[in-house]
Structure formats: structure tokens, C-alpha cells
Amino acid sequence: xxxxxxxxxxxxxxxxxxxxxxxxxxxxxxxxxxxxxxxxxxxxxxxxxxxxxxxxxxxxxxxxxxxxxxxxxxxxxxxxxxxxxxxxxxxxxxxxxxxxxxxxxxxxxxxxxxxxxxxxxxxxxxxxxxxxxxxxxxxxxxxxxxxx
Amino acid sequence: xxxxxxxxxxxxxxxxxxxxxxxxxxxxxxxxxxxxxxxxxxxxxxxxxxxxxxxxxxxxxxxxxxxxxxxxxxxxxxxxxxxxxxxxxxxxxxxxxxxxxxxxxxxxxxxxxxxxxxxxxxxxxxxxxxxxxxxxxxxxxxxxxxxx
DNA sequence: CAATACCCGTATTATAAATGCTTATTTTGC
DNA sequence: GCAAAATAAGCATTTATAATACGGGTATTG
Numbered sequence: 386x387x388x389x390x391x392x393x394x395x396x397x398x399x400x401x402x403x404x405x406x407x408x409x410x411x412x413x414x415x416x417x418x419x420x421x422x423x424x425x426x427x428x429x430x431x432x433x434x435x436x437x438x439x440x441x442x443x444x445x446x447x448x449x450x451x452x453x454x455x456x457x458x459x460x461x462x463x464x465x466x467x468x469x470x471x472x473x474x475x476x477x478x479x480x481x482x483x484x485x486x487x488x489x490x491x492x493x494x495x496x497x498x499x500x501x502x503x504x505x506x507x508x509x510x511x512x513x514x515x516x517x518x519x520x521x522x523x524x525x526x527x528x529x530x531x532x533x
Numbered sequence: 534x535x536x537x538x539x540x541x542x543x544x545x546x547x548x549x550x551x552x553x554x555x556x557x558x559x560x561x562x563x564x565x566x567x568x569x570x571x572x573x574x575x576x577x578x579x580x581x582x583x584x585x586x587x588x589x590x591x592x593x594x595x596x597x598x599x600x601x602x603x604x605x606x607x608x609x610x611x612x613x614x615x616x617x618x619x620x621x622x623x624x625x626x627x628x629x630x631x632x633x634x635x636x637x638x639x640x641x642x643x644x645x646x647x648x649x650x651x652x653x654x655x656x657x658x659x660x661x662x663x664x665x666x667x668x669x670x671x672x673x674x675x676x677x678x679x680x681x
Numbered sequence: 682c683a684a685t686a687c688c689c690g691t692a693t694t695a696t697a698a699a700t701g702c703t704t705a706t707t708t709t710g711c
Numbered sequence: 712g713c714a715a716a717a718t719a720a721g722c723a724t725t726t727a728t729a730a731t732a733c734g735g736g737t738a739t740t741g
Binding site: 389390391422423424425442443444445446447469470 | 697698699700701702706707708709710
């Protein structure tokens with residue numbers, strides 16, 4: 386049971402943008418800071434832009450910028466929308482289900498409740514909460530390093 | 534984010550054994566009822582036996598039998614022990630971690646809390662709870678069908 | 682002794698993620 | 712106004728991992 390790296394990278398991108406909100410940040414910058422493939426990051430940026438969470442600007446001085454307030458976006462929301470498959474077991478998806486116990490199976494309900502407990506715990510955490518110690522993060526990001 | 538089928542099949546096996554506790558149940562029977570590969574099920578049975586949750590008996594009249602009381606085993610326990618990878622993101626595993634934000638990253642703590650909420654919700658559910666409506670399950674399992 | 686059923690290690694297959702490449706669009710500078 | 716450069720967006724390929732299938736081995740019963 387693990388989160389897809391897609392969601393993971395999306396959260397890292399949002400965290401960075403929440404820390405460096407001044408100018409637009411290029412995907413290349415994000416790629417360098419996080420040590421993640423450029424093209425892979427571009428793909429996640431695309432998904433974030435589609436949902437209106439970030440603004441993308443093309444051209445010579447383009448890049449990514451947060452389009453919403455960090456306190457308005459929760460980790461739970463991000464994962465609910467971006468995680469490609471939240472069906473813990475096959476019977477969660479009626480189309481793929483092969484288990485004929487479903488009618489009387491209480492396991493499914495228990496797992497549903499547990500998943501909801503997981504997500505609602507993350508609903509309590511906003512992007513603003515994640516970056517509350519901005520100085521420490523900026524140090525790790527290398528933001529504010531005067532020397533080239 | 535989804536559970537491995539390994540854990541899934543293990544839980545189904547335990548549920549069946551909790552419903553049919555009289556004689557030993559062969560892996561072949563379990564395979565037929567659930568429509569799952571024989572060898573794959575045998576592998577999960579092995580893991581259950583190693584933990585003392587079931588007894589296996591070889592030979593002509595052999596099979597699997599529950600070795601503990603259904604109310605003493607929780608779903609949470611099963612998943613904690615059997616799920617091969619509960620590391621939601623790479624930074625949960627220091628050996629595989631490449632993210633250099635770890636020291637100041639609050640995301641990890643949020644995810645840890647959420648995972649614990651998920652598992653503790655499942656700790657509240659015992660195997661006995663899952664099979665409380667035994668007649669309905671036995672009907673689905675085909676247990677008690679007089680006609681051949 | 683023969684048949685049945687669990688035990689264990691290996692190999693193949695399938696699926697999904699990660700990466701790389703190509704195309705299209707925008708902006709800046711001449 | 713045009714050309715060049717930078718960047719986003721979309722598409723295809725490679726890679727890795729998990730699930731599954733298979734074979735031989737061992738123990739037990741009748």
C-alpha cells in the first residue's frame with residue numbers, strides 16, 4: 386500500500402511554490418531542486434494547472450505560480466483528486482470485481498471506513514500547514530543563497 | 534493506493550475458515566470457492582501458518598484450520614503483518630529515500646498520522662465481526678448445499 | 682506402497698510507473 | 712514584423728515491480 390509518486394511529486398511541487406511565491410518558478414528549477422526528471426514533473430504540473438491550483442505561463446519568462454491560497458488547499462483534497470487508484474481492493478470497483486461475496490461481505494465496509502479515516506485525517510492538513518516553517522524549507526531548497 | 538492481493542486473499546482465507554471451522558479445508562476447496570489460483574493461495578496459507586493463525590495438516594485428510602479464536606485476530610493486525618509495503622512515500626524508508634527535504638518536511642508526519650488512523654480503524658474490526666452473518670456467507674460459499 | 686495435500690523455489694507474464702522524445706505555443710530581442 | 716529561444720503540452724518508449732503460473736519435493740494417511 387503506497388501512494389503513487391505522481392501524487393508525491395505533486396505535493397512537493399505545491400510545497401515549493403508555496404514557499405517561493407514571488408516570481409514564477411520554472412519546471413527546470415523544480416527538477417533540479419528535487420532531483421526528479423524534468424518531463425515527469427512537467428506532467429504533474431499539467432495536472433495541477435488543469436485543476437486551477439497553479440497558473441502556468443509560457444514563454445521566455447514563464448513558469449509556475451500558485452493560483453490559490455495555501456490555506457485553501459488540503460492534502461486530502463490533492464490525494465483524493467490526483468491519486469489514480471484509491472480502490473483498496475478489487476471489489477471497490479464494480480467493473481473489475483470478481484469476488485462474489487460482495488453482497489454479504491463486511492470487509493469492504495470496514496476498509497471503506499478506514500480509508501475515509503485516512504483521508505479525513507489529511508483533510509485537516511492544509512498546504513499552509515506544511516510550509517509553516519518556511520525558513521527551514523527555504524534553506525533546504527537553496528532559496529536565498531547569495532553565492533552563485 | 535491499493536492493498537496487495539496477497540493481504541486480500543489472506544483475509545478471504547481467514548473469513549472462510551472462520552465460517553467452516555469443523556473439518557480441515559483444503560487449499561483446493563478455497564481455490565474453487567474464491568476462483569483464485571491454487572498455488573497463489575497456498576503461498577498465503579503458508580504465511581498464515583507461520584504466524585500461528587492457522588494450522589496446516591498434510592496428508593490425505595489434511596487441510597487448513599483456524600488455530601485461534603476469530604475474536605482474537607483483527608484486520609488491522611493482519612494487514613500490519615502481511616502487507617508487504619506500508620511505506621506510503623519513499624521517505625518512510627530511510628534506505629530508499631532520495632528526498633533531501635526530510636528534516637523539515639511536515640508532510641511525512643501528516644501521512645504517518647493518517648496511516649495510523651487507517652490501521653487503528655481496522656484494529657477495531659475482528660475476524661469474528663466480519664463473519665457475524667454466517668448464514669449469508671455460507672450461502673455464498675455454497676456450504677450446506679445438500680444437492681450435489 | 683500409492684495417493685493425497687502441503688511446502689518451497691523458480692520463471693513467466695502482465696501491469697503500471699518512470700523516463701525520453703516530439704510538437705506546439707508564447708515571449709523576447711533584433 | 713520576423714526570427715530565435717524558452718517553456719508547456721502531448722505522445723511514445725523503456726523500465727521496474729508485482730502478480731501469477733509452474734515444477735519438483737516432502738510428509739502423512741489409508
